Amino acid sequence: MNHENCEVLIIGAGPGGYVCGIHAAKLGLNTLVVERRHPGGTCLNVGCVPSKALIHVADEYYKASQYTQENASGIRIGSIEFDLKHSQVWKQGIVNKLNSGVSGLLHRAGAQLLIGDAQVVDGKTVDVQTDEGVTRYRCEHLVLATGSYATPLPGIPFGGDVLSSTEALALQQVPNSLAVVGGGYIGLEIGTALAKLGSQVTVLEAADRLLPQYDAALTKPVADQLKHLGVDVHVNTRATAFTQSVLHGEGNGKEVDISADKVLITIGRTPNGSNNGINSLGLDRHQGAIKIDKTCSTSMRGVYAIGDITAEPMLAHRAMAQGMVVAEHIAGKTTVWDKRVIPAVCFTDPEIVVAGELPSQQFESATFPLAGNARALTMDRTDGFVRAVYEPNTQLLLGIQAVGSGVAELAGEFALAIEMCATLEDLANTIHAHPTLGETVQEIGHIGLGFGVHI
Amino acid sequence: MNRLTIKLPDIGEGVAEAELVEWHVSVGQIVSEDDLLASVMTDKATVEIPSLYDGTIVKLHGEVGDVLAVGSDLIHMDSHAQGLEATTSNDSLNETQQRSDRGTDVTKTNATKPSFIETPKPEDIDSQSSSQVSNRISQPESTASNTAQRPAVMRAEGAPVLASPAVRARARRSGIALEQVLGSGPAGRITEVDIDAYFEHGVNSHSSTHASVRSQRFGEETIKVVGLRRKIAERMAEANAKVPHITVVEEIDVTELETLRATMNDTRGDQPKLTLLPFISAALCRAVQDHPEMNAHFDDAKETITRYSPVHIGVATMTPAGLVVPVIQHAESLGLFDTAASIARLAEACRNGKAQANELSGSTITISSLGPLGAIATTPIINLPEVAIVGINKVATRPHWDGSQFQPRQMMNISASFDHRVIDGWDAAVFVQTLKKLLENPALIFLES
Numbered sequence: 001m002n003h004e005n006c007e008v009l010i011i012g013a014g015p016g017g018y019v020c021g022i023h024a025a026k027l028g029l030n031t032l033v034v035e036r037r038h039p040g041g042t043c044l045n046v047g048c049v050p051s052k053a054l055i056h057v058a059d060e061y062y063k064a065s066q067y068t069q070e071n072a073s074g075i076r077i078g079s080i081e082f083d084l085k086h087s088q089v090w091k092q093g094i095v096n097k098l099n100s101g102v103s104g105l106l107h108r109a110g111a112q113l114l115i116g117d118a119q120v121v122d123g124k125t126v127d128v129q130t131d132e133g134v135t136r137y138r139c140e141h142l143v144l145a146t147g148s149y150a151t152p153l154p155g156i157p158f159g160g161d162v163l164s165s166t167e168a169l170a171l172q173q174v175p176n177s178l179a180v181v182g183g184g185y186i187g188l189e190i191g192t193a194l195a196k197l198g199s200q201v202t203v204l205e206a207a208d209r210l211l212p213q214y215d216a217a218l219t220k221p222v223a224d225q226l227k228h229l230g231v232d233v234h235v236n237t238r239a240t241a242f243t244q245s246v247l248h249g250e251g252n253g254k255e256v257d258i259s260a261d262k263v264l265i266t267i268g269r270t271p272n273g274s275n276n277g278i279n280s281l282g283l284d285r286h287q288g289a290i291k292i293d294k295t296c297s298t299s300m301r302g303v304y305a306i307g308d309i310t311a312e313p314m315l316a317h318r319a320m321a322q323g324m325v326v327a328e329h330i331a332g333k334t335t336v337w338d339k340r341v342i343p344a345v346c347f348t349d350p351e352i353v354v355a356g357e358l359p360s361q362q363f364e365s366a367t368f369p370l371a372g373n374a375r376a377l378t379m380d381r382t383d384g385f386v387r388a389v390y391e392p393n394t395q396l397l398l399g400i401q402a403v404g405s406g407v408a409e410l411a412g413e414f415a416l417a418i419e420m421c422a423t424l425e426d427l428a429n430t431i432h433a434h435p436t437l438g439e440t441v442q443e444i445g446h447i448g449l450g451f452g453v454h455i
Numbered sequence: 456m457n458r459l460t461i462k463l464p465d466i467g468e469g470v471a472e473a474e475l476v477e478w479h480v481s482v483g484q485i486v487s488e489d490d491l492l493a494s495v496m497t498d499k500a501t502v503e504i505p506s507l508y509d510g511t512i513v514k515l516h517g518e519v520g521d522v523l524a525v526g527s528d529l530i531h532m533d534s535h536a537q538g539l540e541a542t543t544s545n546d547s548l549n550e551t552q553q554r555s556d557r558g559t560d561v562t563k564t565n566a567t568k569p570s571f572i573e574t575p576k577p578e579d580i581d582s583q584s585s586s587q588v589s590n591r592i593s594q595p596e597s598t599a600s601n602t603a604q605r606p607a608v609m610r611a612e613g614a615p616v617l618a619s620p621a622v623r624a625r626a627r628r629s630g631i632a633l634e635q636v637l638g639s640g641p642a643g644r645i646t647e648v649d650i651d652a653y654f655e656h657g658v659n660s661h662s663s664t665h666a667s668v669r670s671q672r673f674g675e676e677t678i679k680v681v682g683l684r685r686k687i688a689e690r691m692a693e694a695n696a697k698v699p700h701i702t703v704v705e706e707i708d709v710t711e712l713e714t715l716r717a718t719m720n721d722t723r724g725d726q727p728k729l730t731l732l733p734f735i736s737a738a739l740c741r742a743v744q745d746h747p748e749m750n751a752h753f754d755d756a757k758e759t760i761t762r763y764s765p766v767h768i769g770v771a772t773m774t775p776a777g778l779v780v781p782v783i784q785h786a787e788s789l790g791l792f793d794t795a796a797s798i799a800r801l802a803e804a805c806r807n808g809k810a811q812a813n814e815l816s817g818s819t820i821t822i823s824s825l826g827p828l829g830a831i832a833t834t835p836i837i838n839l840p841e842v843a844i845v846g847i848n849k850v851a852t853r854p855h856w857d858g859s860q861f862q863p864r865q866m867m868n869i870s871a872s873f874d875h876r877v878i879d880g881w882d883a884a885v886f887v888q889t890l891k892k893l894l895e896n897p898a899l900i901f902l903e904s
Binding site: 334335391395419421423425 | 617618619620623624627628630640641642643644
C-alpha cells in the first residue's frame with residue numbers, strides 16, 4: 001500500500017467538496033479531493049443541473065405546443081416533433097462540460113482531484129482505492145462532503161419502473177403515464193416537466209397539500225397550474241405498493257389505484273455514510289445527520305462535515321457556503337457560519353422562491369401581485385405574487401417569498417436584502433429598473449410603508 | 456457712580472501671595488459690608504476675605520486656582536448708592552456669566568472649554584455622544600434630527616444582531632463580539648461607523664447580558680486641581696520624589712492596651728472618650744526619648760538635621776476638602792485625656808475650616824490613621840521635612856499561637872515610613888520594635904525613664 005500525506009482531504013467533489021477544495025488550495029493548503037464518480041456531485045450530474053435542462057426542454061416544448069393552437073401571441077405553428085433522446089444528449093453535453101469545468105477549476109487552484117473510492121480509517125486516515133490500487137492518505141484535516149441519496153420507500157424499492165430522480169432525469173422516452181410519490185419540490189419539478197412533455201402525471205402526497213413546508217398562498221398558483229396541465233393530485237395519500245403498472249395508494253380511509261408506466265419516488269434524501277467508513281467514526285449526530293458547529297466542525301477534532309450529510313436544507317448553495325467556511329477556518333481565518341438566510345428555489349411552474357421567515361402572527365407582510373407588474377403582463381404570465389415579511393416595529397425585512405414565472409432569478413436580490421439587514425425603506429428607496437419583475441421588490445417596500453404606488 | 460476696589464489684604468505671616476480657592480460672590484451680586492467675598496489659601500491656612508463696603512460686584516479679578524499677590528486688585532464694585540434698578544436689570548444676564556465663571560472649579564468638558572480635551576475633535580465627539588445618550592434614554596424612537604447619526608439603539612435580550620456580511624467579517628477579524636456593539640443603523644443595524652465608534656471607545660461597552668439596562672457612557676469630566684488639593688498634590692509629589700522611603704510593617708498585640716483603654720473609658724466620667732490615638736501618641740513620645748533621631752527635621756538644602764526636644768505630633772486628618780495635618784503641640788506634656796481632647800478639637804477645627812495657621816504647622820513627627828478603614832498595611836508618605844511617620848492599621852481579633860493553643864488576640868499592625876537618607880533600616884527596625892514593646896506592654900509607656 002502506498003502512503004501519502006496532505007493537509008486537507010475532502011471526500012466528495014460535489015458543490016460543497018469542490019468549492020472547499022478550490023478555496024483551500026487557493027489559501028495555500030495542500031489539498032486532495034477524492035470523488036467516487038464525476039466531479040460536481042448530485043447537483044451537477046443527477047440533480048439541479050440536469051433537471052433544469054429537462055425543465056427547459058419541457059417548457060420550450062410546451063410553449064411550442066401552445067402555438068399549434070389558437071393563441072394571442074400571433075404565432076402559429078403547424079406541428080412539432082420531439083425526441084427526448086436528443087434532449088438527453090444535449091443535457092449530457094452540458095453536464096460533461098461542467099464536469100470538466102470543475103476538474104479544471106480544482107486543477108488551476110492547485111488542488112489534486114482523485115477519482116476513487118474513499119474509505120475512512122480514522123479521523124486522519126483515508127484509504128483511496130483507484131484503478132492503480134489502494135493508497136493510504138494521512139491528512140491533518142478531513143472534510144466529509146459525501147452528500148446524500150434518494151430515500152427509498154419501504155414496499156416499493158427502486159429498480160425497473162420505480163425510479164429515483166436520477167433515473168427519471170435520464171429517461172430516453174417520455175412515459176405515457178407517471179406516478180410521483182412525494183409532492184416536494186423534486187417530485188413536482190420532474191412531474192411538471194414530464195406532464196408538459198405529454199405524460200399523464202399523478203402526484204401522491206402524504207401531507208394535506210403540496211410543498212407542505214410552505215404556506216398555502218405560496219403554493220396555490222403551482223397547484224392551479226398542475227391542474228391546468230392535467231396533473232392529478234392526491235393529498236393525504238400514501239403509496240403502498242406497485243404491481244403490474246398499477247400504483248396502490250391509500251388515504252382518507254379509501255384506496256386509490258393509479259395506472260402508471262413509471263413511478264418516481266421523491267420522498268426525501270438520506271445522508272451518505274454507511275459504505276465509506278464515516279459511520280465508524282462515531283460522530284455525534286442529530287436525526288441521522290452529522291452534527292456540526294458554526295465552523296462546520298464535527299464532534300471529532302480536525303474532522304469537518306459540509307453539505308447534505310449535515311441535514312436540511314439539502315441545497316447545493318448551502319454546501320458551497322459551508323465549503324468556503326471550512327476552507328477559511330482550516331487556513332486559520334476567523335470565518336464562521338453566520339448566515340442570516342439560505343434562499344430556496346422550486347423550479348415548479350410557476351417558480352417559487354423562499355428566503356427567510358414565512359408570514360406568522362408575530363410579523364407583518366406586504367404582498368404585491370404579479371398582475372400589477374408590467375413585465376409579467378408582457379410575458380403573459382401574471383399568476384403569482386411577491387411578498388415581504390417584516391418586523392412591525394423596526395420594519396426590518398425578515399423574509400421575502402415569491403411565486404411566479406421567472407421569479408427564480410429574484411432569489412439573489414431577496415437573499416442580499418435579508419443578509420444586508422435591509423428594512424422596508426431600503427427596498428422602497430432602491431431604484432429598480434422598469435419594466436422588470438424586480439420592481440415588485442421595490443413595490444412591497446412601498447406597500448409595507450403604507451404607500452403602495454401601483455396597487 | 457462710585458467705583459471701589461477691594462485688594463487682596465496682607466494676611467499676615469509674611470506671605471506675599473495667596474491662592475484664590477473660592478469666590479463667594481459673582482458679578483452683579485449685591486453685597487453688604489462684611490459679606491464674604493472670597494477665600495484665599497496660603498501655605499498655612501485658608502483665609503476669608505470680607506467686603507469692606509455695601510455695593511454691587513462689577514468685576515472679579517482672577518479665577519479659582521489663580522495665585523494672587525498681596526495688594527493686587529481682588530474685586531471691583533460700585534457703591535450701593537448708585538441705583539438698584541440698573542444693576543438688578545442685569546441680574547439674569549450676569550448670573551449666566553457667573554455660572555460660566557464659577558464653572559471653572561468643576562468643569563464639564565464641553566464645546567466651550569475645548570482646551571481641557573486632548574482628542575482632536577472634542578466638540579464633535581463629546582456633543583454627539585452625549586446627545587446620543589440622552590436621546591437613547593428619553594426618546595428611543597427619536598430620529599435625532601439634531602445629530603448627524605441616529606441614536607444607537609439598545610438591543611433587547613436575545614434580539615438578533617444585525618450587520619451586513621462585510622461588517623460581520625470585519626468584527627470577527629478584529630475580535631469584536633458584535634453583541635457588544637450598539638447599532639445606529641435602521642432597525643438597529645450595526646454599521647461600519649458603529650465599529651469605528653467601538654474602536655474609539657474601546658471596551659467601554661455594556662454587557663450583553665444586561666443589554667436592556669446598561670448603556671455605554673461617553674464624555675468625561677475635568678476637575679481643576681485647586682486649593683488644598685493642589686497643595687496636597689505638590690507636597691505628596693515632593694515627598695515621594697525626594698525621599699527614599701523605607702516602610703516597616705509590624706504586628707502588634709494590643710489586647711492589653713485595649714483592655715486598659717476599655718477600663719479607662721468605663722471610668723472616664725466627663726472626660727473625652729479615648730481612642731487608640733492618645734495611646735499611640737504617648738507611646739511615640741516615650742519611644743523618641745530613646746530614638747531622638749526620629750523626632751527631627753531634615754533640611755536637605757542646608758544639609759542639617761534638627762532634633763527636637765518637644766514632640767509636636769502631626770495627626771493626619773481627613774476633611775471634606777482633603778487631607779490636613781493638625782498638630783498636637785507638646786504632646787510629651789499631655790496626659791491621655793488631654794491628648795484626646797486636643798485631637799478632637801483640632802479635627803473639628805480642620806473639618807470646619809477654622810483651624811489656625813499655627814495649629815497646622817510645626818509638627819516633628821506624624822501619625823497617620825484611617826481608623827476602621829486602616830487596612831492590613833499601608834505605605835505612609837513622610838510629612839516633609841520630618842523623617843518618620845507612623846501609620847496605624849486596623850485592630851482585628853486574630854488567632855495567636857501561644858505555644859500550646861490558639862488564643863484570640865486583638866492584633867493591630869503599624870506601618871511606619873522613614874526617610875532612608877537619614878534613617879538606616881536597622882534604626883527604623885529598632886524604633887518599630889520599641890513601639891511594639893511599649894504598645895504591647897502599656898505600663899511601660901507610663902514608667903518614668
